[in-house]
Amino acid sequence: xxxxxxxxxxxxxxxxxxxxxxxxxxxxxxxxxxxxxxxxxxxxxxxxxxxxxxxxxxxxxxxxxxxxxxxxxxxxxxxxxxxxxxxxxxxxxxxxxxxxxxxxxxxxxxxxxxxxxxxxxxxxxxxxxxxxxxxxxxxxxxxxxxxxxxxxxxxxxxxxxxxxxxxxxxxxxxxxxxxxxxxxxxxxxxxxxxxxxxxxxxxxxxxxxxxxxxxxxxxxxxxxxxxxxxxxxxxxxxxxxxxxxxxxxxxxxxxxxxxxxxxxxxxxxxxxxxxxxxxxxxxxxxxxxxxxxxxxxxxxxxxxxxxxxxxxxxxxxxxxxxxxxxxxxxxxxxxxxxxxxxxxxxxxxxxxxxxxxxxxxxxxxxxxxxxxxxxxxxxxxxxxxxxxxxxxxxxxxxxxxxxxxxxxxxxxxxxxxxxxxxxxxxxxxxxxxxxxxxxxxxxxxxxxxxxxxxxxxxxxxxxxxxxxxxxxxxxxxxxxxxxxxxxxxxxxxxxxxxxxxxxxxxxxxxxxxxxxxxxxxxxxxxxxxxxxxxxxxxxxxxxxxxxxxxxxxxxxxxxxxxxxxxxxxxxxxxxxxxxxxxxxxxxxxxxxxxxxxxxxxxxxxxxxxxxxxxxxxxxxxxxxxxxxxxxxxxxxxxxxxxxxxxxxxxxxxxxxxxxxxxxxxxxxxxxxxxxxxxxxxxxxxxxxxxxxxxxxxxxxxxxxxxxxxxxxx
DNA sequence: GAGCACTGC
Numbered sequence: 001x002x003x004x005x006x007x008x009x010x011x012x013x014x015x016x017x018x019x020x021x022x023x024x025x026x027x028x029x030x031x032x033x034x035x036x037x038x039x040x041x042x043x044x045x046x047x048x049x050x051x052x053x054x055x056x057x058x059x060x061x062x063x064x065x066x067x068x069x070x071x072x073x074x075x076x077x078x079x080x081x082x083x084x085x086x087x088x089x090x091x092x093x094x095x096x097x098x099x100x101x102x103x104x105x106x107x108x109x110x111x112x113x114x115x116x117x118x119x120x121x122x123x124x125x126x127x128x129x130x131x132x133x134x135x136x137x138x139x140x141x142x143x144x145x146x147x148x149x150x151x152x153x154x155x156x157x158x159x160x161x162x163x164x165x166x167x168x169x170x171x172x173x174x175x176x177x178x179x180x181x182x183x184x185x186x187x188x189x190x191x192x193x194x195x196x197x198x199x200x201x202x203x204x205x206x207x208x209x210x211x212x213x214x215x216x217x218x219x220x221x222x223x224x225x226x227x228x229x230x231x232x233x234x235x236x237x238x239x240x241x242x243x244x245x246x247x248x249x250x251x252x253x254x255x256x257x258x259x260x261x262x263x264x265x266x267x268x269x270x271x272x273x274x275x276x277x278x279x280x281x282x283x284x285x286x287x288x289x290x291x292x293x294x295x296x297x298x299x300x301x302x303x304x305x306x307x308x309x310x311x312x313x314x315x316x317x318x319x320x321x322x323x324x325x326x327x328x329x330x331x332x333x334x335x336x337x338x339x340x341x342x343x344x345x346x347x348x349x350x351x352x353x354x355x356x357x358x359x360x361x362x363x364x365x366x367x368x369x370x371x372x373x374x375x376x377x378x379x380x381x382x383x384x385x386x387x388x389x390x391x392x393x394x395x396x397x398x399x400x401x402x403x404x405x406x407x408x409x410x411x412x413x414x415x416x417x418x419x420x421x422x423x424x425x426x427x428x429x430x431x432x433x434x435x436x437x438x439x440x441x442x443x444x445x446x447x448x449x450x451x452x453x454x455x456x457x458x459x460x461x462x463x464x465x466x467x468x469x470x471x472x473x474x475x476x477x478x479x480x481x482x483x484x485x486x487x488x489x490x491x492x493x494x495x496x497x498x499x500x501x502x503x504x505x506x507x508x509x510x511x512x513x514x515x516x517x518x519x520x521x522x523x524x525x526x527x528x529x530x531x532x533x534x535x536x537x538x539x540x541x542x543x544x545x546x547x548x549x550x551x552x553x554x555x556x557x558x559x560x561x562x563x564x565x566x567x568x569x570x571x572x573x574x575x576x577x578x579x580x581x582x583x584x585x586x587x588x589x590x591x592x593x594x595x596x597x598x599x600x601x602x603x604x605x606x607x608x609x610x611x612x613x614x615x616x617x618x619x620x621x622x623x624x625x626x627x628x629x630x631x632x633x634x635x636x637x638x639x640x641x642x643x644x645x646x647x648x649x650x651x652x653x654x655x656x657x658x659x660x661x662x663x664x665x666x667x668x669x670x671x672x673x674x675x676x677x678x679x680x681x682x683x684x685x686x687x688x689x690x691x692x693x694x695x696x697x698x699x700x701x702x703x704x705x706x707x708x709x710x711x712x713x
Numbered sequence: 714g715a716g717c718a719c720t721g722c
Binding site: 101102103129130131145146147148150151172174175176294295296297326327328352353354356357358373374375376387389431439443496497498528529533606609664665666670671683685686689 | 714715716717718719720721722
């Protein structure tokens with residue numbers, strides 16, 4: 001066991017603002033109602049942003065683009081749109097759009113603002129996220145996810161119904177935010193030219209804008225106001241990107257957080273976390289502890305270690321109550337982290353990154369930050385994705401420490417030396433530089449942006465990564481040989497909110513008369529893991545899966561699961577059950593069959609959305625019935641880029657890249673010896689693994705994908 | 714015989 005970690009203090013900086021879950025309490029009595037209104041008025045008035053309302057609105061009037069840096073608790077997300085509404089930015093029925101990176105934020109903030117406006121949600125104030133639209137013609141303040149606004153741009157390239165677009169949490173730099181910023185810059189430019197043209201002021205002709213401009217000729221349209229909101233202090237990069245746009249700073253309201261570092265480097269951060277938890281528990285005053293770990297496995301093993309250590313304490317000492325929280329944990333168990341600790345006990349929340357931005361846990365006074373994070377990495381040359389544990393960035397560390405100062409002064413224990421903090425990267429590498437770009441490229445092409453390499457990204461992805469995506473889209477038939485969006489295949493693919501390879505699979509399956517089966521497959525492949533295998537019930541989980549297994553592979557197994565679930569719903573429907581009862585029955589069925597209910601629910605949502613799209617495209621919901629050869633041939637035609645051949649040593653060779661890969665043990669084919677498979681996922685962990693497999697006849701490759709395999713023997 | 718942070722359309 002290493003020596004007890006010891007710490008020294010350094011003044012902390014405020015952390016960025018995060019949306020938090022509102023309690024959603026609904027007033028019942030009128031008196032209660034009046035009190036609540038009064039309270040809301042007071043709260044609004046006391047927000048730091050309230051004192052600069054007039055100045056802010058003036059700045060938006062004067063500047064086409066404004067950068068707003070707002071610290072935690074400044075109220076920018078809820079207040080600024082209301083200021084703009086009151087300032088007359090919704091005249092002529094125009095809408096103020098506010099984008100968020102996360103669905104839950106769009107919903108909770110919209111609810112809060114509707115309440116502040118004393119109006120029903122969905123009228124003046126609404127939200128729109130995938131699968132859930134709560135807006136109407138009357139909506140003037142619209143909260144939405146950034147990805148949804150990108151989709152809207154496909155239908156309305158000038159985003160003509162918006163007078164102002166506010167991009168919130170821009171510092172997070174998600175792929176969607178980055179693409180949106182590039183697009184908005186272009187749209188703003190187009191609308192400016194357009195307005196000038198209509199006003200008989202001659203704008204310089206701009207050929208890059210011609211397609212979008214042409215689409216909107218004859219429509220009266222005003223310039224677009226852009227507001228970029230960021231919580232971090234890096235306003236300069238946004239300002240530079242938008243031609244030196246003005247930046248304003250809004251004070252936050254956050255309690256001070258004492259930050260402490262270790263004197264020595266810690267070789268084992270898990271053990272150091274364990275030691276620090278007990279150090280806080282024994283030496284510090286009341287308050288809950290939040291420890292950031294990298295994944296489920298670390299959380300589970302630390303939980304066991306804490307319990308072991310706690311047993312060595314005298315029975316009358318105060319107790320520790322451990323609540324893990326990570327994304328794949330079923331919601332009921334996640335909720336424990338939000339409950340107060342039993343009296344006399346201290347709550348210790350062991351969390352992944354989920355507690356960094358996505359959820360705010362009440363009662364936290366102490367944060368433990370080992371300074372590591374599990375991050376996705378992508379190799380554009382091999383197409384290989386992997387998850388690696390790397391040091392956090394400074395911005396991330398600040399975000400984590402800020403979690404200790406939400407309700408009162410707090411302390412953050414960083415399990416590394418102060419000199420190490422100074423060496424950390426300023427901010428996390430934007431996602432656009434570490435993911436597959438096929439979807440981004442397809443979207444941009446569909447928006448009429450032909451020159452992807454020359455596109456004005458805030459931070460350009462590598463040339464290799466862009467070229468690789470272009471190449472993949474050509475192979476899928478979405479682009480022609482001269483990099484133009486193909487018609488109808490490319491256009492259809494761009495309309496579908498799916499991975500391009502899955503979109504192509506749907507189009508192919510229409511020709512193979514098995515669209516129904518493929519629709520289920522791509523829906524199931526588009527969501528998080530369907531099977532839930534708790535460590536302590538491994539055998540039971542395996543037995544449950546057996547009843548769905550197909551010897552042909554994982555794709556047909558997924559179809560079987562989906563259909564069994566649909567049958568379960570059908571049964572309770574025939575028993576005239578209400579929707580709520582039906583969902584309950586499905587939930588129970590999932591539990592009994594070791595299926596992740598949340599994932600299945602999500603897959604059903606995707607299924608119904610995509611079904612709507614393909615029907616609109618005029619495709620037929622055909623089924624191949626029991627002809628599984630036909631379906632496997634279809635999978636081959638769709639996923640030919642992901643084919644692998646068995647080698648004499650039992651490993652596989654991915655045909656497109658020549659990489660040596662292994663079957664993942666989670667595949668139903670794992671104990672069998674197929675000669676040739678198509679797969680959907682290639683991940684690197686301890687070795688290269690392929691997941692979601694179906695066995696195919698190797699001869700089908702040359703027959704069904706001759707453009708790719710004809711020259712190979 | 715492995716193990717997967719987090720989002721989003």
